[in-house]
Amino acid sequence: MVKICCIGAGYVGGPTMAVIALKCPKIEVVVVDIATPRINAWNSDQLPIYEPGLDDVVKECRGRNLFFSTDVEKHVCEADIVFVSVNTPTKTRGLGAGKAADLTYWESAARMIADVSKSDKIVVEKSTVPVKTAEAIEKILTHNSKGIKFQILSNPEFLAEGTAIEDLFKPDRVLIGGRETPDGQKAVKALKDVYAHWVPEDCILTTNLWSAELSKLAANAFLAQRISSVNAMSALCEATGADVSQVAYAIGKDSRIGPKFLNASVGFGGSCFQKDILNLVYICECNGLPEVAQYWKQVIKINDYQKSRFVNRLVSSMFNTVSNKKVAVLGFAFKKNTGDTRETPAIDVCQGLIGDKAMLRIYDPQVNEDQIQRDLTMKKFDWDHPLHLQPMSPTTVKQVSCVWDAYEATKDAHAICILTEWDEFKTLDYKKIYDNMQKPAFIFDGRNVINAEKLREIGFIVYSIGKPLDGWLKDMPAVA
Ligand SMILES: NC(=O)c1ccc[n+]([C@@H]2O[C@H](COP(=O)([O-])OP(=O)(O)OC[C@H]3O[C@@H](n4cnc5c(N)ncnc54)[C@H](O)[C@@H]3O)[C@@H](O)[C@H]2O)c1
Ligand SMILES: O=c1ccn([C@@H]2O[C@H](COP(=O)(O)OP(=O)(O)O[C@H]3O[C@H](CO)[C@@H](O)[C@H](O)[C@H]3O)[C@@H](O)[C@H]2O)c(=O)[nH]1
Helix, strand or coil: CCEEEEECCCCCHHHHHHHHHHHCCCCEEEEECCCHHHHHHHCCCCCCCCCCCHHHHHHHHECCCEEEECCHHHHHHHCCEEEECCCCCECCCCCCCCCCECCHHHHHHHHHHHHHCCCCEEEEECCCCCCCHHHHHHHHHHHCCCCCCEEEEECCCCCCCCCHHHHHHCCCCEEEEECCCHHHHHHHHHHHHHHCCCCCHHHEEEEEHHHHHHHHHHHHHHHHHHHHHHHHHHHHHHHHCCCHHHHHHHHHCCCCCCCCCCCCCCCCCCCCHHHHHHHHHHHHHHCCCHHHHHHHHHHHHHHHHHHHHHHHHHHHHCCCCCCCCEEEEECCCCCCCCCCCCCCHHHHHHHHHHHCCCEEEEECCCCCHHHHHHHHHCCECCCCCCCCCECCCHHHHHHEEECCCHHHHHCCCCEEEECCCCHHHHCCCHHHHHHCCCCCCEEEECCCCCCHHHHHHHCCEEEECCCCCCHHHHHCCCCC
């Protein structure tokens, strides 16, 4: 029986391993983590992450061939294949701060693998890492290996949160990079055999190590670039009377462009896009390619611009001040169907409104008050000037309350701000909401989920991203 151990029971390690266990009943899969509360949650009825379909998969194989444990060393020692799925955040200090990937967790996992191993192993990079990381990891493993053979593979993960189980069941492709030596190719085949239990052969791509590592950063950069491109267009649409949804539909019909990932929004969020592009920028700079670095940096700059443009539009529309005004914030997660708030645009928008002294009442169906308070009081990192940490004043917390219902959040409010595209926001009783709000009642739709025309008929002043502006907004001063 092949034994797999995965180090890191997070958003990637948990769902990925659960699906491998489900599809490969003859493989024993143990997911290990140093965070005891996380492992306890994986072993309980309340899983540590919200992901549609995940509960069923875990219930079917937990205790059969899927296990969660804090006994990291034991399970690494016993495994034939060790996936490393630890976090690789952006460095916040030292060389490369604000851009480079922080590989502390990865390195400590690699050292531990070298220390505890007593048999040959395949070590799989599941985390997103800078290109050439495998070379460094190989050095750590071979220097401490006591004659044990390690083969390093790169097998980046492409799942998106909110659709992780769907993505894992039917991936567009699985990518495996390995050394082009007989032993390297043997390891590639062993990992390919695992995925071949459910992924069609022609969807399993094999490449050299560096191509696999770089493809992950490249895929995220291309995806994020599409969003920044359509968001840049959304600003021009508002200035000209074009409608960004119509423009996106029209260009997406060109099969060379394609229709997906062209939804204009308040900005992209999530733990990956910004971090991976910053990482790419840093790698370009280190390789003496400043023009290429600047090109990709612009994707993040447009994303920041989009978030501040949204706050500016909101404030300027409401007579240039939101001081002491009640703003209902609907949605805090970085996208629908997840409770994850890492890098959510809601943090920047809410911090911007708090800075203008607004009183926020926030509702998200999957994010609790503790998380929201933590996110909003978090020190804001200035990526361009990493030494300048900008702490939020603790008093800002008092400007924020969290409720468990959209109607409660909007009661008595001056404005509504939609920051996550949860389906339930499409079907709220907006007439009832309007009747309970202060007038004029504003709605700023950062996700283009509401029917603006219907809401205008009710009486709302509506702002949608990249859509023709209604009379009120046109009359307000232009925003920077
Ligand atoms: N979140 C996503 O949707 C996604 C998708 C594709 C790829 N990725 C990449 O996958 C990696 C993991 O992301 P995530 O979102 O699952 O992170 P996460 O923070 O949710 O999980 C990482 C886990 O690793 C654990 N860990 C850290 N060091 C450890 C050690 N030495 N031993 C044991 N456990 C350790 C942490 O306690 C944590 O639970 C990152 O590199 C990320 O870029 C993420
Ligand atoms: O047309 C779109 C599509 C997405 N978004 C936003 O972009 C962000 C990221 O969305 P998405 O890519 O769906 O979620 P992630 O879970 O961040 O997944 C991305 O990042 C993962 C981590 O690397 C990769 O594995 C995935 O392939 C990649 O899609 C979210 O804030 C979305 O709201 C838009 O604004 N407009």
